[in-house]
Amino acid sequence: MTSRLGKAWLIAGYFFLYLPIVTLIVYSFNDSKMVMLWGGFTFKWYGVIAHDTEVLDAFKLSLRIALLSATASVLLGTLAAFAMVRYQDFWGKTAFSAHINAPLVVPEVITGLSLLLFFVTCERLFGWPDRGVLTIWAGHTSVGMAYAAVVIQSRLLEMDKSLEEAAMDLGCKPFQVFYLVTLPLIAQSLLAAWLLTFTLSLDDVVSTAFLSGPGSTTLPIVILSRARLGLDPTVNAIATITVAVVSVAVFAGSLWLSRQETRRAQEQAAAYREGMQQVAA
Amino acid sequence: MDIPNSLRRSAHALTHDWGRRTVIGIPYLFLFVLFTVPFLVVLKLSVSETDGIRFLDLLSYADGVVHLKIKLSNYLFLGSDPLYVETYWSSIKFAGINTLICLAIGYPFAYFMARSPANRRPALLMLVSLPFWTSYLLRVYAWKGLLDDQGVFNNVLIWLHLIHQPIRMMHTAFSMTIGMVYAYLPFMILPLYANLVKMDLRLLEAAQDLGATPWQTFWLVTVPLSKNGIIAGAMLVFIPSMGEYVIPELLGGPSTLMIGRVLWDEFFSNNDWAMASAVAVSMVMLILVPLAIFYRYRADTGGVRGV
Numbered sequence: 001m002t003s004r005l006g007k008a009w010l011i012a013g014y015f016f017l018y019l020p021i022v023t024l025i026v027y028s029f030n031d032s033k034m035v036m037l038w039g040g041f042t043f044k045w046y047g048v049i050a051h052d053t054e055v056l057d058a059f060k061l062s063l064r065i066a067l068l069s070a071t072a073s074v075l076l077g078t079l080a081a082f083a084m085v086r087y088q089d090f091w092g093k094t095a096f097s098a099h100i101n102a103p104l105v106v107p108e109v110i111t112g113l114s115l116l117l118f119f120v121t122c123e124r125l126f127g128w129p130d131r132g133v134l135t136i137w138a139g140h141t142s143v144g145m146a147y148a149a150v151v152i153q154s155r156l157l158e159m160d161k162s163l164e165e166a167a168m169d170l171g172c173k174p175f176q177v178f179y180l181v182t183l184p185l186i187a188q189s190l191l192a193a194w195l196l197t198f199t200l201s202l203d204d205v206v207s208t209a210f211l212s213g214p215g216s217t218t219l220p221i222v223i224l225s226r227a228r229l230g231l232d233p234t235v236n237a238i239a240t241i242t243v244a245v246v247s248v249a250v251f252a253g254s255l256w257l258s259r260q261e262t263r264r265a266q267e268q269a270a271a272y273r274e275g276m277q278q279v280a281a
Numbered sequence: 282m283d284i285p286n287s288l289r290r291s292a293h294a295l296t297h298d299w300g301r302r303t304v305i306g307i308p309y310l311f312l313f314v315l316f317t318v319p320f321l322v323v324l325k326l327s328v329s330e331t332d333g334i335r336f337l338d339l340l341s342y343a344d345g346v347v348h349l350k351i352k353l354s355n356y357l358f359l360g361s362d363p364l365y366v367e368t369y370w371s372s373i374k375f376a377g378i379n380t381l382i383c384l385a386i387g388y389p390f391a392y393f394m395a396r397s398p399a400n401r402r403p404a405l406l407m408l409v410s411l412p413f414w415t416s417y418l419l420r421v422y423a424w425k426g427l428l429d430d431q432g433v434f435n436n437v438l439i440w441l442h443l444i445h446q447p448i449r450m451m452h453t454a455f456s457m458t459i460g461m462v463y464a465y466l467p468f469m470i471l472p473l474y475a476n477l478v479k480m481d482l483r484l485l486e487a488a489q490d491l492g493a494t495p496w497q498t499f500w501l502v503t504v505p506l507s508k509n510g511i512i513a514g515a516m517l518v519f520i521p522s523m524g525e526y527v528i529p530e531l532l533g534g535p536s537t538l539m540i541g542r543v544l545w546d547e548f549f550s551n552n553d554w555a556m557a558s559a560v561a562v563s564m565v566m567l568i569l570v571p572l573a574i575f576y577r578y579r580a581d582t583g584g585v586r587g588v
Contacts (some may be wrong), residue, residue, distance in 0.1 A: 006393035010405070013390045013466075017412055020423030020463065023433055027426060036432050080308035090305055098576065099312045105517065105575060106568070107524020109541045110323075110561045111316070113548060117326055117558065118319035142315040145308065174300055196414075203416045206526050210548075220418050227422045227531055231429060239419040246414045254407060 021243060028236035036231060045237040054222055055238065062202050062219040065133060069140035070198035074190055076141065077148025077197075084149065085156040103146040112210035115139050119211070131213030139207040144197035151196060155189035188257050195253055199246065320565075327558035328352050336555070355559035365560075368538040369567065375454075375539065376523040379461040380469075383518045384511065386462070387469035391510075392503070394470070395477035402478070409470050421460055421531050428456045428532070452534030460532040461522055468521075469514040476510025477503075509578045516575035520568050540564055 028046075032039025049055050080100050083090075090096075103111060119135050122128065129135060159182075167181045168174075205220035212221060219238070226232045328351045329336040341348045359365045394405050412420060427433045428450040435447040450456050480503070488498040504511075529539040540560065548557040 006389075006396065009389050010393050010397075013386065014408060016386075016463065017409070017466065020420055020427060021412065021415060023426055024419065024423045034431060036426055036429060036436065076308045076311055079304050083305040083308065087301060087305065090301075092309075096305070096309055096312075099316060100308075101576065102316065102572075105520040105572065107521055107526075107541055107564065109524055109526050109544050110564055111319075113544065113557055113561050114319035114323040115315065117554065118315075118322045121322050138315055142312065145311070149308075199414050203418060205418050220416070223416075223418055223422070224527070224530075227418070227425070231426055235419070235422060236426075239416065239423070242419060243415050247411065250407075250411060250414050258403070 024236050024239040025243060028233065028240040030233065030236075045233045046241075049234050049237050052234065054217075055219070055234070058217050058219040058222045061133070061216060065136050065140060065218065066198050066201040068133075069137050069144050069201045070194050072137070072141045073144030073148045073197040073201075074152075074194045076145040077193055078152055078186075078190065080145060080149040081152035081156055084153055100146055100149050103143040104150065108143075108204075108206035109210075111143065112139065112207035115142070115207065116210040131211060132216040135211040135213070136208050136216065136218070139211045140197075140201040140204055143204075143207070144200060147200060148193035148197050151193040152186060152189050155186050159185055188260055191253070192257065195249070323558045323561050326555055327355055327562050329555065331555060355556055356563070358556075359559055359563055364538075365543070368540050368543050369563075371538040372523050372540040373567075375457065375461065375537065376519050376525075378458060379465060379522045380515050380519045382458070382462045383466050383469040384515060387466055387514065388473060388511070391470045391473035391477055394474050395480070406474065409467050409474075413467060417464060418527060421464060421528055424456065424460050424463065424532055425451065428459070451532070452537075454534075454537055457529060457533040457537045460528045461525065464528060465518040465522055468517040472513040472517065473507065473510045476507045476513075480506055512574060512578040516571050516578075520571050520575065523568060524564055540567075 027036060029041050029043070030036075030038055031042030031044065080096075084093075084097060084100065087093075115135070115138065116131075119129060119131065119138075123130070163185065164177050164181050167177045172180065203220060204218075205224050208218050208221060209224070212218065223235055223238060226235050325339060326336055329339060330350055330352045339349060339351065341350070394402065394409075397405060425432070429435070430447040430449065430451065432451075434450065435444075438444045439447065484502055484506070485498050488502045489495075493501065524541040525539060526541040526545050529537055529542045530545075533539065533542070541564075544557055544560040544564070547553050547560060
């Protein structure tokens with residue numbers, strides 16, 4: 001394989017991956033009634049969405065649901081990841097692991113429909129719950145915890161277990177080991193999992209459409225209904241804001257994570273050197 | 282006062298046992314209630330008789346006899362209605378084509394990523410996963426602006442005088458395929474990359490030392506070694522794209538029948554819950570085999586999706 005072909009392939013691939021995103025951004029500044037005909041530079045679509053109460057309300061609701069479901073996903077995902085990595089076998093482990101992985105691939109129309117019919121059945125039997133924030137949250141969390149579990153699981157698998165064993169030998173109780181040793185070591189993966197499930201929830205449209213009720217319209221539902229009707233410059237403006245916020249957050253997040261990674265490696269190396277010196281002396 | 286050691290040990294075991302039960306039990310219960318039970322509800326509704334809008338119980342008791350009534354007409358209809366049969370075929374076809382194109386583009390891409398200088402790989406990897414973080418819905422919508430009759434591609438081609446009339450690209454098999462490839466390409470690249478980057482390069486050197494040409498090395502060593510990555514990537518693309526709704530809705534047309542969209546319409550437009558349930562169950566049957574393959578090969582590439 002010549003490296004020239006490699007470079008060309010990579011450049012073409014990235015061009016394909018980023019072309020639509022760049023187009024969205026460029027045309028959000030387009031001052032023309034024809035969405036895709038360039039008519040000069042303008043900020044007016046941003047002004048339009050800043051006063052669009054449908055968009056603003058939907059955005060607030062999406063944000064609220066995303067905060068709640070990301071937090072719950074990470075809590076449940078951490079437990080699930082521990083169960084998968086630390087407990088060799090327990091009753092129904094195969095079923096458990098299939099369960100954890102299933103939401104990653106099962107099409108969302110199926111999970112959305114089945115959760116909705118489940119909630120409707122509950123409502124008929126017990127008069128609860130109404131469709132709204134709670135049902136959407138449940139849908140997002142059941143998928144989000146699977147993603148969180150995968151992220152945290154891969155961190156737990158590569159983690160040096162001897163650190164926990166050392167703490168245990170030095171007399172730590174299991175909870176102390178978790179709190180003082182394990183948690184700081186997996187903190188980054190928890191953050192990564194939180195960010196991932198947060199964006200997934202913020203973006204989810206299919207299962208939300210099944211699970212939302214009157215008065216609980218999230219931002220993706222608004223976007224979908226506008227996008228169905230055709231090209232809409234306000235959608236481009238929303239897209240640009242999303243892309244900007246997400247890129248900054250992901251860039252800052254990964255920078256912070258890689259810094260932490262280097263620092264931790266240095267600290268571990270230093271501690272190891274010190275230990276060896278003490279042993280030698 | 283001294284606590285006997287044996288007592289202390291059993292107390293420790295007890296708390297440990299409780300901890301273990303909580304750690305396993307809570308997520309287990311959550312998924313059981315919000316994943317398994319709902320699917321059982323769907324299964325039940327797909328075979329229940331209805332009385333107006335109410336679904337009847339499967340089991341009834343009368344005169345000392347328990348009656349079990351299972352209505353199969355929804356499934357019989359699915360199997361005999363030409364539109365449904367065609368939709369299933371078309372879903373499998375589009376998902377299969379999507380998987381093949383993603384593999385054809387994604388394999389070389391992941392290969393070149395994995396063989397680029399080690400200090401450049403994190404940035405390359407981040408650039409592949411970054412689109413994941415931006416809204417999937419908006420990225421699909423973006424193709425409308427590119428492929429529309431008055432869209433970017435047509436405008437550029439007309440401006441270059443290559444065409445005089447806009448080519449119709451939207452709402453065709455072409456627009457849907459390109460949207461699917463675009464949305465699912467990272468799902469192919471990431472597991473392949475994870476696999477290829479771990480490969481022991483000495484094996485390739487050995488092949489070359491033994492006289493293999495670069496092409497032979499690639500086809501006889503690299504590709505077979507990356508089998509698990511290929512399977513994981515293919516399943517990550519094939520299974521969800523079969524149930525895709527957003528892409529056929531925004532980019533597809535009347536000719537691009539997809540089962541996910543039919544389920545949606547059956548539920549939201551026709552309000553036929555029983556039929557929608559039957560479609561959902563049949564979809565699960567359809568993905569069961571690829572799902573089993575996916576689970577079998579996933580161990581090797583675990584945890585690469587999305588991060």
